[in-house]
Amino acid sequence: MQLAVIYHGGEGMSKIKGRCHCGSVNWELELPIKTVVKCHCSMCRQLNGADHSTYIVVSKRQFSLLKGDDSVTHYQVTDKSYKNFCAVCGTATHLVNGKHFPDDFVLPLGIVENYTDELAPQIQVYTSEKPAWSNIHDDVPLFS
Ligand SMILES: [Zn+2]
Ligand SMILES: [Zn+2]
Numbered sequence: 001m002q003l004a005v006i007y008h009g010g011e012g013m014s015k016i017k018g019r020c021h022c023g024s025v026n027w028e029l030e031l032p033i034k035t036v037v038k039c040h041c042s043m044c045r046q047l048n049g050a051d052h053s054t055y056i057v058v059s060k061r062q063f064s065l066l067k068g069d070d071s072v073t074h075y076q077v078t079d080k081s082y083k084n085f086c087a088v089c090g091t092a093t094h095l096v097n098g099k100h101f102p103d104d105f106v107l108p109l110g111i112v113e114n115y116t117d118e119l120a121p122q123i124q125v126y127t128s129e130k131p132a133w134s135n136i137h138d139d140v141p142l143f144s
Pocket of ligand 1: 086
């Protein structure tokens, strides 16, 4: 909220803000985003400890780390993908999926502070890896 005054007008486009649980890491992104994906893959399930993970995909050029450069650490998930997270509270803050989105960050929708409809999930992927105990209760289109 306190950051809302720093924008210098331009096209007047609003920015989306995210923060980790402890507040050490803050970022913002510039709309428009590429897509929002609900991922049911087993790798995301383990990394985030959740039945599925929902990510905003946005060009790296539209992402700014506002605070927490020295608090962010990372985990190399595969040779092309890594997860940046807050070393203080452990929140995943911004990830890179080098296989599918090499020029983008994938940002957990769950840490967004000012949600707008432009961030509504558009597609669900890797549903074949969904565990038996997880049920899909929405109309977001399934891709795989
Ligand atoms: Zn934190
Ligand atoms: Zn996944």
